[in-house]
Amino acid sequence: MCVMSESLLGLSRLALAQRLESWGYKTVHAKPIWQHIHRDGRSDVAAIPGLPAGLAHRVQEELPVVWPTIALETRSSDGFTRKFLLTLADGRQVETVLMRYDGRVTACVSTQAGCAMGCIFCATGQMGFARHLSTAEIVGQVLAVSIGDHERTKHHAPSTEHQHPAQSTQHPARNVVLMGMGEPLHNYAAVMAATEVLADTAGFGLSPRRITLSTVGVVPGIRRLAAERRPISLAVSLHAATQAGRLALLPPAAKAWPLDELMDACCEYSAALDRHIFFEWTLIAGENDRPDDAHALGRLLSTQRAHVNLIPLNPTDGYAGAPTAPKAARVFQDVLTTYGIPSTVRQRRGIDIASGCGQLAARS
Ligand code: SAH
Ligand code: SF4
Numbered sequence: 110m111c112v113m114s115e116s117l118l119g120l121s122r123l124a125l126a127q128r129l130e131s132w133g134y135k136t137v138h139a140k141p142i143w144q145h146i147h148r149d150g151r152s153d154v155a156a157i158p159g160l161p162a163g164l165a166h167r168v169q170e171e172l173p174v175v176w177p178t179i180a181l182e183t184r185s186s187d188g189f190t191r192k193f194l195l196t197l198a199d200g201r202q203v204e205t206v207l208m209r210y211d212g213r214v215t216a217c218v219s220t221q222a223g224c225a226m227g228c229i230f231c232a233t234g235q236m237g238f239a240r241h242l243s244t245a246e247i248v249g250q251v252l253a254v255s256i257g258d259h260e261r262t263k264h265h266a267p268s269t270e271h272q273h274p275a276q277s278t279q280h281p282a283r284n285v286v287l288m289g290m291g292e293p294l295h296n297y298a299a300v301m302a303a304t305e306v307l308a309d310t311a312g313f314g315l316s317p318r319r320i321t322l323s324t325v326g327v328v329p330g331i332r333r334l335a336a337e338r339r340p341i342s343l344a345v346s347l348h349a350a351t352q353a354g355r356l357a358l359l360p361p362a363a364k365a366w367p368l369d370e371l372m373d374a375c376c377e378y379s380a381a382l383d384r385h386i387f388f389e390w391t392l393i394a395g396e397n398d399r400p401d402d403a404h405a406l407g408r409l410l411s412t413q414r415a416h417v418n419l420i421p422l423n424p425t426d427g428y429a430g431a432p433t434a435p436k437a438a439r440v441f442q443d444v445l446t447t448y449g450i451p452s453t454v455r456q457r458r459g460i461d462i463a464s465g466c467g468q469l470a471a472r473s
Pocket of ligand 1 (some may be wrong): 293346
């Protein structure tokens with residue numbers, strides 16, 4: 110469904126300029142329109158001073174700024190995580206999360222409604238695939254949760270009991286992680302166009318390095334990122350250090366892209382871009398959190414430029430596993446240290462608001 114493909118949010122600044130020119134207007138008008146939307150977070154194009162008569166009307170008619178609307182906002186009890194359920198133009202709902210740590214604001218956005226990859230512990234995978242999101246829908250999530258707009262607040266749902274009135278102001282995200290619902294490399298073109306729109310310095314102006322794409326291990330997509338020298342950061346979800354282990358946890362993805370091919374693609378990526386890769390490891394008690402698992406991971410990553418993110422499992426309704434206890438997570442880290450591999454244990458904050466991938470949408 111392409112309801113939003115002609116939203117202004119999905120166009121690059123150059124494409125907007127070309128559109129204005131095709132309508133007989135000067136391309137110079139593209140910049141103020143772009144800034145109004147992407148820098149100031151506003152959708153009322155008619156309020157832009159100095160636009161020729163008729164142009165604002167034409168933009169509103171043919172390239173409306175279609176924001177996703179906020180159907181639900183919940184906050185973790187510590188106030189650091191705000192989770193949004195957003196409704197798209199066709200009524201589908203996706204999740205976007207805004208996290209605040211140490212003064213840094215990070216938006217975690219979705220790239221698909223549902224996911225075709227079927228990882229057994231993931232609420233989005235348990236849902237199945239519905240459709241790809243458009244560039245406008247990916248950009249729209251970041252803007253909708255991160256910069257204010259009086260138009261959009263009309264759609265704002267009433268506060269939930271978790272909300273704290275003093276924390277109701279918007280915070281522009283300076284980091285974006287493509288780690289919400291869906292597999293970004295399964296929706297390559299729309300996702301890459303969204304990263305370019307968000308990085309445009311005349312608009313939202315994100316540093317490309319502060320955009321992190323997380324993939325389950327779509328090998329052709331990783332090779333394409335390398336070939337195209339995409340300046341964004343890359344995270345690869347591993348969860349197991351053997352092909353058999355990955356087949357058990359991520360059956361379709363592991364079958365399609367075996368571990369040895371994935372490791373080759375990662376080496377190629379690091380060499381092409383001269384960078385390290387974040388490797389994601391969801392810690393599941395008794396499944397992949399033993400010292401032996403850490404040794405296997407240490408050996409596997411010995412030829413990679415790696416930083417490991419360890420994320421204790423967020424329990425989901427469709428999977429019986431439990432999260433690893435903090436002490437076992439520390440032992441796992443200590444083993445990785447003996448291989449010279451840096452790691453971080455990431456607590457998925459806001460577990461009390463079901464902030465695991467896809468969990469809010471699954472329950473709605
Ligand atoms: N499809 C991409 C990005 C979205 S998932 C990917 O798989 O990388 C983002 C991260 O959340 C992945 O590392 C994924 O394995 C992890 N994840 C999914 N469900 C989880 C859960 N229930 N608990 C902890 N991490 C989970
Ligand atoms: Fe899809 Fe990522 Fe969830 Fe796997 S973990 S089902 S790839 S969203």
